[in-house]
Amino acid sequence: MNSLSSYINRNSSDIIAALGQHIELSIIAILITVVLAVPLAVVLIDHRKIGEFFLQVTSVIQTIPSLAILGILIPFVGIGTVPAIIALVLYAIMPVFQNTYAGLTNIDPLLIEAADAFGVSKRFKLFRVQFPLALPMIISGIRIAVVMVIGTATLAALIGGGGLGTYILLGIQTNNNDALIVGAVLSAILALIASALIKVLARASFKRLVIGIGILIVLFGGFAGIKTMLTPKTQTITIAGKMGGEPEVLINMYKDLIQQANPNIHVKLKRNFGGTSFLFKALQNQNIDIYPEFTGTVLQSLVKGHKNVAANATTAYKDAAQALKQQYNLTYLAPMKYQNGYGITVTKAIADKYHLRTFADLAKYPELKAAFDPDFFQQADGYPGLQKAYGLHFNSVRTMEPSLRYEALAKGKVDVTDAYTTDPQIKKYHLILLQDNKSFFPPYQGAPLMRTHFAKKNPTIVKSLNRLAGKITTSEMQEMNYRVTVKHEKAAVVAKDYLNDHHLLDKKGK
Amino acid sequence: MIKLENVTKRYASNDALNNLSLTIKSGELFVLVGPSGSGKTTLLKMINRLNEPTIGNVTIDSADVKSFDIRHLRQNIGYVLQAGALFPNMTVAQNAAIQLETLGWDRQKRDQRVAELLDRVGLRATLFMNRMPSELSGGEAQRVGIVRALAAEPNIVLMDEPFSALDPISKRQLQDLVIQLHRELATTFVFVTHDMSEAIKLADRLAVIHNGTLQQVGVPNEILAKPANAFVATFFDENDTQNIFLNQVVKAGFGQPSTEVGQVLKGTDTIFDWAAQLKTTPDLVIKVEQTTLRPVDLINYLASLEQEAK
Numbered sequence: 029m030n031s032l033s034s035y036i037n038r039n040s041s042d043i044i045a046a047l048g049q050h051i052e053l054s055i056i057a058i059l060i061t062v063v064l065a066v067p068l069a070v071v072l073i074d075h076r077k078i079g080e081f082f083l084q085v086t087s088v089i090q091t092i093p094s095l096a097i098l099g100i101l102i103p104f105v106g107i108g109t110v111p112a113i114i115a116l117v118l119y120a121i122m123p124v125f126q127n128t129y130a131g132l133t134n135i136d137p138l139l140i141e142a143a144d145a146f147g148v149s150k151r152f153k154l155f156r157v158q159f160p161l162a163l164p165m166i167i168s169g170i171r172i173a174v175v176m177v178i179g180t181a182t183l184a185a186l187i188g189g190g191g192l193g194t195y196i197l198l199g200i201q202t203n204n205n206d207a208l209i210v211g212a213v214l215s216a217i218l219a220l221i222a223s224a225l226i227k228v229l230a231r232a233s234f235k236r237l238v239i240g241i242g243i244l245i246v247l248f249g250g251f252a253g254i255k256t257m258l259t260p261k262t263q264t265i266t267i268a269g270k271m272g273g274e275p276e277v278l279i280n281m282y283k284d285l286i287q288q289a290n291p292n293i294h295v296k297l298k299r300n301f302g303g304t305s306f307l308f309k310a311l312q313n314q315n316i317d318i319y320p321e322f323t324g325t326v327l328q329s330l331v332k333g334h335k336n337v338a339a340n341a342t343t344a345y346k347d348a349a350q351a352l353k354q355q356y357n358l359t360y361l362a363p364m365k366y367q368n369g370y371g372i373t374v375t376k377a378i379a380d381k382y383h384l385r386t387f388a389d390l391a392k393y394p395e396l397k398a399a400f401d402p403d404f405f406q407q408a409d410g411y412p413g414l415q416k417a418y419g420l421h422f423n424s425v426r427t428m429e430p431s432l433r434y435e436a437l438a439k440g441k442v443d444v445t446d447a448y449t450t451d452p453q454i455k456k457y458h459l460i461l462l463q464d465n466k467s468f469f470p471p472y473q474g475a476p477l478m479r480t481h482f483a484k485k486n487p488t489i490v491k492s493l494n495r496l497a498g499k500i501t502t503s504e505m506q507e508m509n510y511r512v513t514v515k516h517e518k519a520a521v522v523a524k525d526y527l528n529d530h531h532l533l534d535k536k537g538k
Numbered sequence: 539m540i541k542l543e544n545v546t547k548r549y550a551s552n553d554a555l556n557n558l559s560l561t562i563k564s565g566e567l568f569v570l571v572g573p574s575g576s577g578k579t580t581l582l583k584m585i586n587r588l589n590e591p592t593i594g595n596v597t598i599d600s601a602d603v604k605s606f607d608i609r610h611l612r613q614n615i616g617y618v619l620q621a622g623a624l625f626p627n628m629t630v631a632q633n634a635a636i637q638l639e640t641l642g643w644d645r646q647k648r649d650q651r652v653a654e655l656l657d658r659v660g661l662r663a664t665l666f667m668n669r670m671p672s673e674l675s676g677g678e679a680q681r682v683g684i685v686r687a688l689a690a691e692p693n694i695v696l697m698d699e700p701f702s703a704l705d706p707i708s709k710r711q712l713q714d715l716v717i718q719l720h721r722e723l724a725t726t727f728v729f730v731t732h733d734m735s736e737a738i739k740l741a742d743r744l745a746v747i748h749n750g751t752l753q754q755v756g757v758p759n760e761i762l763a764k765p766a767n768a769f770v771a772t773f774f775d776e777n778d779t780q781n782i783f784l785n786q787v788v789k790a791g792f793g794q795p796s797t798e799v800g801q802v803l804k805g806t807d808t809i810f811d812w813a814a815q816l817k818t819t820p821d822l823v824i825k826v827e828q829t830t831l832r833p834v835d836l837i838n839y840l841a842s843l844e845q846e847a848k
Contacts, residue, residue: 136623138619138620138621138623139623139625139626141588141619141623142617142619142623142625143625143636144588144612145586145588145612145615145617145619145696146612146613146617146636146637146640146686147608147609147610147611147612147613147637147640148609148636148640149609149640152639152640156625156627156628157625157627160627161625161626161627
């Protein structure tokens, strides 16, 4: 509980911003839904067959998993808020349309007959008879849609739409329960409040409701207009990072370096933006301009023809940069020093006891108890490959969730586990990373990736970013990850500290 | 004058109306009566074009209803539906003024007209104007329904089984109200009912309809005395309505043949009309054609009905 409240205190402004984003996304989605679904239902009142058809269509849309909808939309509209809103609207249309349609078509036929018999106009009939009588149904449809949208909007984080989902994803990815609770609880509270608010609004008169919705639309439009007017017309570039603390530190460094050289450039950071293929697509679609990527990942997942990654880090980088240029017309700047790849780790006590320094040393002690991440245990580039390369053969091997293995190691429940070389827990538990003396694991060096066109147009940005080339050692990265994910310091502060300590922000880079 | 000429209404599975012709005179209280499903409501709705005949013509004062703008036609015809059919989202005043509003009357004039009519049908305007339909009894709701139909001073008022859902006391009060309003307004009323006694009580003339065809048209007395066919005769029996008419009291042998002077009532008046008269003048002697009836005859007659029922 303590850690939760301190987490909230430290991140309060970010949390409020995410909450605001979440509300904005939800309101825009609901307004669009209402503007689409209600008139559609009105038009179809007297065309029951087409109406039934639309009911079916909206139900079918409902059955498509929201993740699939987001995936389908990316090639067409890219990433960010636009596809998120489209997906939310597609979801929300069903309850609003169905309830509106049912409300309008299930009015006592005697009342409709009465309206007709007195020769009222179509407009009079619609606004004075049909709408008011269907209103409770319409409102309840909107209420269902609002609760659903607020819940589903958490998925917007997956495609860079922001909102409270960012915290849920962050929580899952970095095993941070505080973030998870903040995201989940806030979106639940938001849904409850919105639902209650609509219940109150439902008692207001129809006229006031229409006026209220009108005002809301005007306010939003005005707000958006003022926002764009106030935004200065300087160059804006967008830098994104994958999930987690390490990419966030890196993109903050990028920002500081770029702005130090070009104070007029506005740099927008999108932290925890998504997974590898998602960011890669976003870069190609010009949704983002720069993101840090690893050489090993480029060769194994992004480019064709490099399944066997060169063991030498420099060769691997050259292969990656060349393939990216040829296959995607992307520019891959020079990498930093540290590697964030697979490693094998043991406690200092075990290392001292068995005199362990390299993987080869490990092969002599099959009695050690090993625990591996399930993927690592199965994949050819994991334990099975190590068995072949080093003749490793542990008598006892267990699979274990990545988040649990370090603690198990620290408590002496297991002796050897796999690791990511920059994981902060290595520092936290004072673990020893053994040396891959036969260079079995592919090199994973981080470097900024951008479109070649962008690099050519912005030579000063390239120059600024290149100041990080060959900087940051593995233990320095561990240290920074430790400060961000374990000590919960701000990534921006940690990044700035590093740049200052290494004189990277000095003018002309003396 | 409303004329229905050779109208046929054909649905996919059956004929609702079959080659039916009928003339309703101006200012008449005309009743269409028949069992449910006979086609009487279909016929009524042809007058304001809620329903169109498959074959045949409907004319109002010699003009084909199809020649009118449909909204204009309907704005000038009053309509009373089953159980009032008031809009639950509007107040009594808004409900009653709906036709006036579409005709473009201003608010003040509308309220004035509605208030006047509410008072006339026995609802205190100051009390009822701002009530919601959910706060009204069935009888009150239907009174508002009548006000709504009369508000625009139409030449024709159509009533579709307006009292079928009411309790017997409210029903009788509203029937009396309809008779009174009709007498005062000289408007053509076309009234649909499946209740023979209601038809006899209200009608200047009535038409008996069965299976989409016209069985008999005439004044109530005529139809009571000389049913045109077996259906009309049994329809009366089935409805057990004969017993309430004064000529049935005479037929059953009550009263004395006399030339004595008394309050004259028609044979088609009912024992309820008689009882109503006795309420104000307890020793009233009434005369039905050549027979004198005294209060004691009513009591004896009712007792004899009770015995029959046993």
